[in-house]
Amino acid sequence: MSEHKTAERFLNKVYNIQDDDPDVFHEALRYLYTGRMTSGTLDKMAVDVLEVADKYMLDQLRAEFETHLTNSMSADNCVKLLALAVQSHPAMHLKKFAVDFLRRFPFLVMATDGWKKAKEEKLVWSCELIENVKSYCIV
Secondary structure (H helix, E strand, O other): OOOOOOHHHHHOOOOOOOOOOHHHHHHHHHHHHHOOOOHHHHHHHHHHHHHHHHHOOOHHHHHHHHHHHHHOOOOOOHHHHHHHHHHOOOOHHHHHHHHHHHHHOHHHHHOOHHHHHHHHHOOOOHHHHHHHHHHHHOO
16 A cells, blocks of 8 residues: 555555454455464364455455355355355356355255355355356257
8 A cells, every 4th residue: 555556645644444354354465464374273264254255356366266156065065155156256166156055956055055145045146157057068
């Protein structure tokens, strides 16, 4: 902020970041300074850190967390991760992996509470999801 033409530079003041969880933001800053994340952060805050990384265009951090989320894909979290990838993040690798996971294990995913919740909420991304699954199934 101090090197570019930002309000912070001209006013010589850094504003409080109020819309992000302080612990999550702290972990993102830790990554910026050290290039590392703790396994606890990866497991407990992955989705939240991915959102912060996307918001502040931290591409390397976003890629690391996208990879972690892809590697931890399960029937229980598939729908949540797909919604995350489709709705608010350009996480194309995560999106493709979640669609592939759903295509391979539809009955396991559809038996979860996450699927039931998504169905009840009639999520916006469901139309896109159906189109993606349909395109993968066409031979």
